[in-house]
Amino acid sequence: MxxxxxxxxxxxxxxxxxxxxxxxxxxxxxxxxxxxxxxxxxxxxxxxxxxxxxxxxxxxxxxxxxxxxxxxxxxxxxxxxxxxxxxxxxxxxxxxxxxxxxxxxxxxxxxxxxxxxxxxxxxxxxxxxxxxxxxxxxxxxxxxxxxxxxxxxxxxxxxxxxxxxxxxxxxxxxxxxxxxxxxxxxxxxxxxxxxxxxxxxxxAHDHFKDTIVNVKDGDTYLTLKELAPVRLVRNKFFNDVQELYQKGPSVEELKTLLGRARAKRGMFEGDLEEGELEIGQVAGLIHEIKPxxxxxxxxxxxxxxxxxxx
Missing domain, CATH: 3.20.20.70 (Aldolase class I)
Known part of the structure; x- marks a missing residue:
């Protein structure tokens, strides 16, 4: 080509x-x-x-x-x-x-x-x-x-x-x-x-890779637009963000919840609950980890x- x-x-x-x-x-x-x-x-x-x-x-x-x-x-x-x-x-x-x-x-x-x-x-x-x-x-x-x-x-x-x-x-x-x-x-x-x-x-951590191949359509969401829009897999951290939104949070409150190294925690260290799991909607078409x-x-x-x- x-x-x-x-x-x-x-x-x-x-x-x-x-x-x-x-x-x-x-x-x-x-x-x-x-x-x-x-x-x-x-x-x-x-x-x-x-x-x-x-x-x-x-x-x-x-x-x-x-x-x-x-x-x-x-x-x-x-x-x-x-x-x-x-x-x-x-x-x-x-x-x-x-x-x-x-x-x-x-x-x-x-x-x-x-x-x-x-x-x-x-x-x-x-x-x-x-x-x-x-x-x-x-x-x-x-x-x-x-x-x-x-x-x-x-x-x-x-x-x-x-x-x-x-x-x-x-x-x-x-x-x-x-x-x-x-x-x-x-x-x-x-x-x-x-x-x-x-x-x-x-x-990426093997736990995160396994999460990717199990994602279905509708499992990823765009959130935290007040900071920088990010597409994530729904997990405990994502649900915590959504609960905070119900209270009309300030930008500072969102930053406090996000903290530091959330992406590293989820994607590199494999914390599927508290980590940030960044993946696209196309993950619904990924069914196997390959070379x-x-x-x-x-x-x-x-x-x-x-x-x-x-």
Whole structure:
């Protein structure tokens, strides 16, 4: 397969693995890159020295392109960016912030930059900032996403109508059929998170992986919009949030309940009651934990078969 995305990243398939916190370490990123996609290391849950270690291990594990996803709200952002440059990373996905802040810095170092957006407005701002492509993420996606609550399949054609740079679809895509549907609507590639979270190479806790494969439709919810909208699996923590909402809480009360390290507690340490379990609606289509290469191979095979059948 050859298109704008495969050419931009020098990869075989226009499939990017989401750079998810507590899930996307060097093992997952290198496995996806070796299988022909673009693997991403999720820097959002890593201290600077830990990120450096993951980049170095990823370089040893694959000779294929890979990248780093950087939420720009990260407290050690300057140090993170310096490490990325020092380690020779060639692809950076930025999110949760203004694309103008770091795009020029990274581009001057010869790095390909992609920014994650949830609206046409921010897609246009990203293009104006000089990014090479945008990830357009609908609110079906797991974890933190846009306040607009625009679905992926309405967002993609609206963004495609307005921008000239390549568009990558994200949110609710976990199969070859989903990939084909996104491409038909104008996407040049897809970013897949939840499906790769439930792989053998994912650094998520086994308890969380088991939860993913047991999720049914309607089991995930968008909440905490006053802080930052996040899609979660219903558990004790989620129910505690809903009970607090019944009392008309202040932002500070919501922050107090959330506390610190909720996502680590749930996704990385496996606390299924008190932890934050971030996963997308597409988890209802995930029924088995498989190697990342098998997942990618099956997605491409289904994409090709369905496309040919049509």
């Amino acid at each position: 050859t298109n704008k995305i495969t050419q931009l990243f020098n990869i075989q398939y226009p499939v990017i693995q989401g750079g998810m916190i507590w899930v996307s370490g060097w093992k997952l990123a290198s496995a996806v890159s070796n299988a022909g996609g673009l693997g991403l290391i999720g820097a959002g849950s890593m201290y600077p020295d830990v990120l450096r270690e993951h980049i170095q291990k990823c370089k040893k594990a694959t000779d294929k392109p890979f990248g780093v996803n950087v939420p720009m709200l990260y407290p050690d952002i300057e140090q993170i960016m310096d490490i990325i440059v020092e380690e020779g990373v060639k692809i950076v996905f930025t999110s949760a912030g203004n694309p103008k802040t770091w795009t020029s810095f990274l581009k001057e170092k010869g790095i390909t930059v992609v920014h994650v957006v949830s609206s046409v407005k921010f897609a246009l701002k990203s293009e104006a900032a000089g990014v090479d492509a945008v990830v357009c993420e609908g609110f079906e996606a797991g974890g933190h996403n846009g306040r607009e609550e625009t679905t992926t399949f309405t967002l993609i054609p609206m963004v495609k109508e307005q921008v000239k740079i390549p568009v990558i679809a994200a949110g609710g895509i976990g199969s070859g059929r989903g990939m084909l549907a996104a491409m038909v609507l104008g996407a040049d590639g897809v970013q897949i998170g939840s499906r790769f979270a439930a792989t053998k190479e994912s650094s 990342a290469k098998q997942v990618l191979d099956e997605i491409i095979a289904e994409y090709t078969q369905v496309k040919n059948n049509l």
